[in-house]
Amino acid sequence: MESRPRSFYILSAFFALFILFLYGPTITIGILSFQGEGGGLTFPMRGVSLYWFYDLFEQQAVGDIWGSFRRSFVLGLMVMIVTVVVSVMGGLAFRRKFLGSNILFYLIITSLVIPSILISLGVGLLFSQSGLNVHWSTSGFGSQLTWTLPFGLLIMFAVFNRFDKSYEEAARDLGATPWQTLRHVVLPIIAPSLIGVALFGFTLSYDEFARTLLTSGSYNTLPLEIYGMTTNVTSPVLYALGTLTTVFSLIIIGAFLCIALIANRRRARQASDAGKGEI
Amino acid sequence: MKKLRANPALSSLLMVSPLAAVLLIFLVLPIVLIVTVSFWRATEFSIIPAFELDNYAFLFGSPVTYTVFFNTFKYALITWACTLLIGFTVAYYLAFHIRTLTWQIALFLLCTIPFWTSNIIRMISWIPFLGRNGIANSTLMSWGVIDEPIEWLLFSDFAVILAFVHLYTLFMVVPIFNTMMRIDKSLIEAARDAGANGAQILWNVIIPLTKPGIMIGTIFVVTLVMGDFITVRFMSGSQSANVGRLISNDIALLQYPSASATAIILLLTVLMTIAILLRFVDIRKEL
Numbered sequence: 418m419e420s421r422p423r424s425f426y427i428l429s430a431f432f433a434l435f436i437l438f439l440y441g442p443t444i445t446i447g448i449l450s451f452q453g454e455g456g457g458l459t460f461p462m463r464g465v466s467l468y469w470f471y472d473l474f475e476q477q478a479v480g481d482i483w484g485s486f487r488r489s490f491v492l493g494l495m496v497m498i499v500t501v502v503v504s505v506m507g508g509l510a511f512r513r514k515f516l517g518s519n520i521l522f523y524l525i526i527t528s529l530v531i532p533s534i535l536i537s538l539g540v541g542l543l544f545s546q547s548g549l550n551v552h553w554s555t556s557g558f559g560s561q562l563t564w565t566l567p568f569g570l571l572i573m574f575a576v577f578n579r580f581d582k583s584y585e586e587a588a589r590d591l592g593a594t595p596w597q598t599l600r601h602v603v604l605p606i607i608a609p610s611l612i613g614v615a616l617f618g619f620t621l622s623y624d625e626f627a628r629t630l631l632t633s634g635s636y637n638t639l640p641l642e643i644y645g646m647t648t649n650v651t652s653p654v655l656y657a658l659g660t661l662t663t664v665f666s667l668i669i670i671g672a673f674l675c676i677a678l679i680a681n682r683r684r685a686r687q688a689s690d691a692g693k694g695e696i
Numbered sequence: 697m698k699k700l701r702a703n704p705a706l707s708s709l710l711m712v713s714p715l716a717a718v719l720l721i722f723l724v725l726p727i728v729l730i731v732t733v734s735f736w737r738a739t740e741f742s743i744i745p746a747f748e749l750d751n752y753a754f755l756f757g758s759p760v761t762y763t764v765f766f767n768t769f770k771y772a773l774i775t776w777a778c779t780l781l782i783g784f785t786v787a788y789y790l791a792f793h794i795r796t797l798t799w800q801i802a803l804f805l806l807c808t809i810p811f812w813t814s815n816i817i818r819m820i821s822w823i824p825f826l827g828r829n830g831i832a833n834s835t836l837m838s839w840g841v842i843d844e845p846i847e848w849l850l851f852s853d854f855a856v857i858l859a860f861v862h863l864y865t866l867f868m869v870v871p872i873f874n875t876m877m878r879i880d881k882s883l884i885e886a887a888r889d890a891g892a893n894g895a896q897i898l899w900n901v902i903i904p905l906t907k908p909g910i911m912i913g914t915i916f917v918v919t920l921v922m923g924d925f926i927t928v929r930f931m932s933g934s935q936s937a938n939v940g941r942l943i944s945n946d947i948a949l950l951q952y953p954s955a956s957a958t959a960i961i962l963l964l965t966v967l968m969t970i971a972i973l974l975r976f977v978d979i980r981k982e983l
Contacts, residue, residue, distance in 0.1 A: 424894065428789040432803075435786055438862065439810050442821035445831070449824055459824040460831060503714045510711035513704065521712060524719045530915065530970055531723070532923025534943050535959050539726020542733055542952060559722040566718060620812040627926060631947065643816050647930065659817040666813040674805070 443663060450656035458653065469657035482642055482658065488553055489639035493623040495558055500565045500618030501611055507566075508573025509599075529567035533627030536560050541631035556632040561622045568621065569614045576610045609680050616673040620666060727963070734956035743952050751957035760942070761958075765965070768938040771853075771928070772921045775860040779917050780910065782861070783868025787909075788902070790869075791876035792884075804873065811866045819859050819930050826850035826858075851933030859931045864920055868913035875909030876902070911977035915970055922966050939965075 453464025473482065511518065540560045544551045551557070584606065588598040604611075626640040633641060639662065646655055737746040755761050786807065794800045810818065825831050826849040833845040848854055879902065887897045925940025939962045946955035 422894070425793050428785065428793055431785055432789050435782060435865075436806060439807065442825055442862070443810070443813070443818065445824050446817075446821040459827050459829055460834070503718065506711040507715045510708040513708060515705050515708035515712070517716075518708075518712075521716060521719070524723060525715075526970075527967070528719060528723050530919040530923075530966060531727075532919070532940060532959070532962055532966060534923065534925055534940050534947075535730060535963055536722065536726060538943065538947060538952070538955060538959055539730045540722055542729045542956075543721075543726050546729065559718065562718050563722050566715065570715070616812065624812075624814040624816075626816060627923075630944075640814060640816055643814070643820075644926070647816070647820060655820060659814075659820055663813050663817055667809070670809055670812050 446656040447660050447663070450653055450660040452653040452656070458651065458656075469653045470661075472652075472654045473657045473661070481637070482639075485637045485639045485642040488636060489623055492553055492558060492561070492638060493619045495554070496561050496565055496622035497615050497618035499562060500569045501614050503562075503566060504569030504573045504614050505604075505607070505611065507570050508577050509603075511570075511574065512577055525567050525570055528563045529571075531563075533564070534630075536563055536628045537631040540628075544632070551632050551634040553629070553633040553636055553638055557629045557634070557638065560628040560632045561625050564625060564628055565618045565621045568617045572610060572614050572617070573607075576607050580606070605684075609677055609684070612673055612677045612680065616670065619669060619673075623666070623669075730956045730959055733953055734960050736953045736956075738951050738953045751954045752961075754954065755957050755961065764937050764939055764942050767936060768922055768940075771856060771860065771924075771938060772918050774857050775864065775921045776914060776917050778857070778861045779865045779868045780913070782865050783913060784872055784906075784910070786865075786869050787872035787876055787906075788898075790873055791879075792902075800877075807866060807869055815863055816926070816930075818863060819927060822855065822859060822862070822931070823850065826855055851931070851935060853932065853936055855931040856928050856936060859927050860921055860924070863927065864917050867916035867920065868910075871912040871916070872906055872909040875906050879905050908977045911973055915973050918969060918973070919966055922962070922969070 449459070449462070450469055451465050451467065452462055452469060453466045454468045455463045457463075511522070537560065540556050541551060544556050549555070580603075584602050585598050588602045593601070624640055625638075626644060629638055629641060637645065643655075643658060643662070646658070733743065734751055735747045735749070737744045737748060737750070790800055790803055790807075794803060823830070827833075828845050828847070828850070830849070832849055833842075836842045837845070883901055883905075884897055887901050892900065922938075923940055924938065925944045928936055928938045928941055929944075939958065943955050943958050943962065946952075946958065
């Protein structure tokens with residue numbers, strides 16, 4: 418192997434600084450959330466304790482943290498499932514031109530680039546003008562889909578751009594119905610990407626703020642609850658909550674990555690029996 | 697079923713119908729409604745259907761509007777320059793200096809993980825760094841670089857742009873890395889064989905081939921920054937304003953018609969920016 422040029426070491430240092438920039442602040446509040454009882458929002462640490470975590474579990478005056486966590490979790494799962502299903506169907510359909518496919522494509526792009534506050538304002542107005550109550554599971558749910566679906570669809574477009582159509586043709590030649598082709602050929606091949614779509618669906622929903630602001634009604638989701646806290650809570654309890662949500666997000670991400678890894682391994686094991694003789 | 701197979705166009709339409717329904721109800725209808733309400737009249741307690749241009753007249757007549765739009769473009773431009781520089785360098789390092797695919801994926805994931813965590817928490821986490829008695833100030837003071845704490849670290853334009861760069865650099869890294877990974881390595885070898893040095897290869901081969909990725913990243917960053925209202929509010933300590941904040945303030949005061957008028961102008965501005973950027977790239981081909 419040829420030796421590394423000098424630029425490699427400079428760029429490595431740059432990359433390390435970038436990672437530090439990305440993670441440094443989060444790690445800092447992670448440390449500061451173990452601040453002692455008399456400690457403030459910054460260093461020095463006045464002792465090490467779990468005081469602020471206890472505080473988080475006891476304190477009910479600020480709001481309904483656990484209720485909002487539950488709502489965010491359920492909403493995340495709802496958004497995730499719908500995002501995966503709708504994105505796959507959309508991705509399959511977009512493989513050929515159909516009436517209005519161009520308009521729909523530009524709508525997807527619009528949905529991605531539209532300033533979030535317009536969704537919030539518009540969906541809020543839509544519900545209030547038609548006499549419906551905004552609720553996180555209806556208006557909030559729909560608003561979040563306008564953010565997660567474009568991501569899911571763009572991933573699916575990328576997947577199907579690379580998809581080898583001869584697998585489907587082979588299945589069809591062997592007499593498979595369209596549904597059998599989809600179920601036994603297409604879906605298993607694209608499964609690992611679906612894990613990615615699901616990860617996007619859940620995490621984008623779980624952390625979504627701007628599009629839920631005016632559309633979640635009187636029951637807050639977790640990001641809204643945290644945002645409310647930033648204006649009236651000035652103690653490390655904010656950091657404790659931040660640390661807990663981040664840890665939760667990391668667990669979710671880790672779980673998805675593990676599933677992806679296992680799926681890939683299994684696929685590699687079962688991949689091809691070509692050249693291994695008659696079965 | 698038979699009919700479906702005979703008519704693939706119909707089955708395509710059926711398959712996109714859930715997608716179309718979601719976009720119709722939660723994207724198209726809300727925009728139509730915002731356009732409509734932007735012509736309505738607001739009283740202290742309610743909004744009344746009308747057709748008047750007062751909201752727009754007020755918007756374009758107020759000097760605040762121009763300052764706020766200027767601020768929005770300023771944030772977008774500075775953030776774009778910073779994220780492009782950092783994002784390109786990181787993507788270039790990952791694509792051309794890391795030699796095994798496993799490491800490339802691992803380091804790429806390391807960059808992406810923060811994207812899947814909460815933006816608000818990531819903003820909050822700058823407080824201990826930038827505050828008056830924060831890490832940055834106390835470090836600089838202990839080194840003797842400054843005598844008094846710098847006041848403009850937190851709650852300033854600097855903090856706003858720092859947070860934008862922190863939150864959105866990833867949107868540059870991913871598309872640029874994606875295009876770079878698809879560059880045929882033999883092109884670079886050919887350039888080297890023809891006597892090009894590293895800088896020439898970068899400038900004449902890699903950057904032109906990476907342009908689509910740069911454009912997609914640019915679209916993401918510019919639209920996210922232009923549509924933002926929360927980062928500006930939080931990181932400037934309510935001292936700076938962009939268009940998003942103008943809208944959210946109007947909403948807080950229940951002035952929906954004027955919020956709608958501002959929102960429409962913002963949307964048109966963003967869409968025009970995108971239309972210009974899209975002239976340089978065909979998104980569907982680049983995925």
